Amino acid sequence: MSEQTDAENQNGDNGKITAALLVIGDEILSGRTKDKNIGTIADHLTDVGIQLREVRVVADEEVDIVAAVNALRKENTYLFTTGGIGPTHDDITADCVAKAFNVSIDVDQRAVDVMRAKRPDMELNEARLRMARIPDGADLIENAVSGAPGFMLDNVMVMAGVPSIMQSMLAAVTPRLKTGKKMMSVTLEVKRPEGAVAGPLGRIAETFPDVSMGSYPYYIDGNYGTNLVLRSTDAARLEAAEAALKKELTDTGLID
Amino acid sequence: MSEQTDAENQNGDNGKITAALLVIGDEILSGRTKDKNIGTIADHLTDVGIQLREVRVVADEEVDIVAAVNALRKENTYLFTTGGIGPTHDDITADCVAKAFNVSIDVDQRAVDVMRAKRPDMELNEARLRMARIPDGADLIENAVSGAPGFMLDNVMVMAGVPSIMQSMLAAVTPRLKTGKKMMSVTLEVKRPEGAVAGPLGRIAETFPDVSMGSYPYYIDGNYGTNLVLRSTDAARLEAAEAALKKELTDTGLID
Numbered sequence: 001m002s003e004q005t006d007a008e009n010q011n012g013d014n015g016k017i018t019a020a021l022l023v024i025g026d027e028i029l030s031g032r033t034k035d036k037n038i039g040t041i042a043d044h045l046t047d048v049g050i051q052l053r054e055v056r057v058v059a060d061e062e063v064d065i066v067a068a069v070n071a072l073r074k075e076n077t078y079l080f081t082t083g084g085i086g087p088t089h090d091d092i093t094a095d096c097v098a099k100a101f102n103v104s105i106d107v108d109q110r111a112v113d114v115m116r117a118k119r120p121d122m123e124l125n126e127a128r129l130r131m132a133r134i135p136d137g138a139d140l141i142e143n144a145v146s147g148a149p150g151f152m153l154d155n156v157m158v159m160a161g162v163p164s165i166m167q168s169m170l171a172a173v174t175p176r177l178k179t180g181k182k183m184m185s186v187t188l189e190v191k192r193p194e195g196a197v198a199g200p201l202g203r204i205a206e207t208f209p210d211v212s213m214g215s216y217p218y219y220i221d222g223n224y225g226t227n228l229v230l231r232s233t234d235a236a237r238l239e240a241a242e243a244a245l246k247k248e249l250t251d252t253g254l255i256d
Numbered sequence: 257m258s259e260q261t262d263a264e265n266q267n268g269d270n271g272k273i274t275a276a277l278l279v280i281g282d283e284i285l286s287g288r289t290k291d292k293n294i295g296t297i298a299d300h301l302t303d304v305g306i307q308l309r310e311v312r313v314v315a316d317e318e319v320d321i322v323a324a325v326n327a328l329r330k331e332n333t334y335l336f337t338t339g340g341i342g343p344t345h346d347d348i349t350a351d352c353v354a355k356a357f358n359v360s361i362d363v364d365q366r367a368v369d370v371m372r373a374k375r376p377d378m379e380l381n382e383a384r385l386r387m388a389r390i391p392d393g394a395d396l397i398e399n400a401v402s403g404a405p406g407f408m409l410d411n412v413m414v415m416a417g418v419p420s421i422m423q424s425m426l427a428a429v430t431p432r433l434k435t436g437k438k439m440m441s442v443t444l445e446v447k448r449p450e451g452a453v454a455g456p457l458g459r460i461a462e463t464f465p466d467v468s469m470g471s472y473p474y475y476i477d478g479n480y481g482t483n484l485v486l487r488s489t490d491a492a493r494l495e496a497a498e499a500a501l502k503k504e505l506t507d508t509g510l511i512d
Contacts, residue, residue, distance in 0.1 A: 027470055029308045030439070031298030032485060038313070042287030052285045054320070057294070057311035060470075064310070087454040088471040089461050127454030146475065162473060183286070198343040198383030205345050214283055214316075215344040217418060219402060229288060 017050045017180040020072035023057040024065055024083040024093050025161055036163045037082045044170060049180030049233070050078065060084060065096035073100070073156050078177060080170075083161030085150065087127040094151070097158055098135035108134035111149050118147030142172040152176065181233035186242045192254055193217065193224035200248045201228055204241065210234070211241040273306045273436040276328035279313040280321055280339040280349050281417055292419045293338045300426055305436030305489070306334065316340060321352035329356070329412050334433060336426075339417030341406065343383040350407070353414055354391035364390035367405050374403030398428040408432065437489035442498045448510055449473065449480035456504045457484055460497065466490070467497040 021041055027033040038055055045052045053076060058064040065084070073079040084093030098105035111132035115124065122128070131148035134140065141150035141157065143165055150159045150169045159169040190197050194217035205213045212231040217224065228245065232238040249255045277297055283289040294311055301308045309332060314320040321340070329335040340349030354361035367388035371380065378384070387404035390396065397406035397413065399421055406415045406425045415425040446453050450473035461469045468487040473480065484501065488494040505511045 023311075026468065027472060027485070028294070029298055029311070030441075030487070031295055031300075031302050031308075032441070032470075033472060034295040038284070039287055039290040042285055044287075046287050052287075053315060055279075055285070055311075055313035059309060086471065086473060087451040089454070089458040090470060122449075122451070125451065125455065127458070128451035130454070131451070146480075162475065164475065185286075185288070193378075195343040195378070195381065195384035195387070198345070198386070199381065202345040202383070212282065214288075214346060215342065216283060216289060217342060219418065219420065224402075229283070231286070 017078075017178055018053045018076045019045055019050050019078040019080060020054045020056070020076045021052060022065075022068050022072055022079060022081045023055065023161075024060065024081060025057075026059045026090070028057050028083075029059055037161070037166050040163065040167060041080060041082075041170065044174070046183055048174060048177070049182045050177065051180070051183075060090045060092060062092060062096055062099070065093065066100045069097055069100040069156065073154070077155060079156045081156065081158050082166050085131065085148070085158060085160055087130045091130065093158060094133050094135060097153060097156060101135060101137075101153060101156075103136040103153075105133050105135045107132045108140075110134075110140055114140065114142070114149055115147045118143075139176075141169045144168040144172070183231055183233055184235060184238055185229055185231040186238060188228045188230075188242070188245065188249070188255075189225060190228060190249060190254055191223070191225045194226045197226050197228065197249070197254055200252050200254065201245070204245045204248055207244060208237065208241040211237055213241075213245075273334075273434055274309045274332045275301055275306050275334040275336060276310045276312070276332045277308060278321075278324050278328055278335060278337045279311065279417075280316065280337060281313075282315045282346070284313050284339075285315055293417070293422050296419065296423060297336060297338075297426065300430070302439055304430060304433070305438045306433065307436070307439075316346045316348060318348055318352055318355070321349065322356045325353055325356040325412065329410070333411060335412045337412065337414050338422050341387065341404070341414060341416055343386050347386065349414060350389050350391060353409060353412060357391060357393075357409060357412075359392040359409075361389050361391045363388045364396075366390075366396055370396065370398070370405055371403045374399075395432075397425045400424040400428070439487055439489055440491060440494055441485055441487045442494060444484045444486075444498070444501065444505070444511075445481060446484060446505060446510055447479070447481045450482045453482050453484065453505070453510055456508050456510065457501070460501045460504055463500060464493065464497040467493055469497075469501075 028035050084091050134151050138151040138153040143149050145165045145168050159166045214229045216227045284291050340347050390407050394407040394409040401421045401424050415422050470485045472483045
């Protein structure tokens with residue numbers, strides 16, 4: 001059976017539900033494939049009140065994958081992985097996760113059954129049977145697109161790298177997760193460079209240490225501007241911080 | 257002065273020039289901003305023969321940034337960072353890098369001079385002077401877009417997160433880097449699902465252990481296909497592997 005992370009780690013710091021994402025694949029690091037999953041997963045986790053705390057991208061190398069799985073699953077409530085669960089020789093994620101948990105892995109009849117049910121005409125050759133290798137003790141995660149499932153072992157969710165399949169798996173596994181208070185946000189656009197608004201923003205950030213405040217400059221067609229983003233799980237505090245920031249920006253002549 | 261990483265680490269494993277990338281910013285982890293730099297930097301490093309071995313994305317938290325900087329700079333020839341060098345209270349990358357190297361940091365006259373030269377009409381208020389804070393012993397990296405420079409400290413390149421500015425800094429710093437043999441690649445498209453080509457590909461991969469072989473499935477409009485990508489720094493070996501793979505795919509009836 002799998003190791004259990006202790007209750008404190010399961011809940012992350014301050015009782016928040018936290019997550020890490022491990023993206024696995026040489027093709028992302030070489031630039032050949034441009035990752036499309038990080039942004040999707042970040043949005044989704046924010047929507048359901050899980051705080052994404054770290055992302056790592058590693059190559060298809062056993063030692064790197066095992067080390068990253070073990071580091072990230074222990075530091076967070078959940079670890080999601082994408083990539084490396086296809087049928088080819090460089091698809092080693094399932095074996096690496098089994099190794100990280102020190103459990104055995106073999107072709108899983110439940111996985112074979114869902115693959116046959118989804119695509120009855122497909123020959124289950126040796127390569128395709130690789131996709132049915134599931135670590136001992138894991139639950140399957142449905143793949144509504146192409147059949148071959150992902151899996152959830154303890155607090156680790158192993159998903160495909162192909163974006164449409166990953167999205168199907170993420171939707172399938174979310175009801176099994178503990179979720180947190182939804183993060184709300186307010187954005188104020190100021191048509192001035194970041195250096196002009198940093199002072200006022202910093203003063204309001206000091207007054208509202210419980211409201212996260214970020215500043216995102218842009219430079220378009222020769223014009224500088226800055227989006228100020230306030231984030232909190234508490235609607236009343238968010239509203240108060242927004243009002244205070246608007247007043248500060250008005251008083252300093254940065255907005256009308 | 258900065259610590260020096262030893263010669264072995266400077267060269268990575270097997271004499272390869274290696275790099276890691278650290279993306280810094282809450283906005284990437286919340287999903288608010290979709291990263292555009294990972295793919296650009298991956299492509300660029302591949303082009304100049306530097307192997308990108310790992311990417312991490314962390315929040316604007318000192319303890320996380322310092323730990324990641326120290327882990328990644330010691331394991332790779334180079335570490336690139338993006339984000340967190342603007343004028344606001346959450347821009348703490350320069351201070352964190354100084355802390356990671358245990359060197360002091362202060363407003364740097366060279367940085368003030370280039371900022372004044374680039375934008376003579378801009379008031380250098382307290383917030384903007386934050387952008388001139390450079391760790392002791394670092395060299396500046398030119399920012400042709402908006403003036404405020406990045407910096408290079410030992411083997412760590414600290415760059416902006418705004419893509420246009422990052423690209424300007426990456427171009428400026430590349431001539432100072434050791435670069436390696438350029439990686440070449442060949443792609444073969446097979447209009448069959450990955451599970452059908454995995455066997456033949458695996459056999460050729462065993463015959464050519466020095467040529468990296470990846471398999472990238474796609475699923476478009478109900479049709480499965482797979483791109484097979486061979487990569488090597490040795491043109492003759494790449495050509496031999498391509499010929500062997502084409503023969504194997506032809507012999508097994510997967511391509512004409």
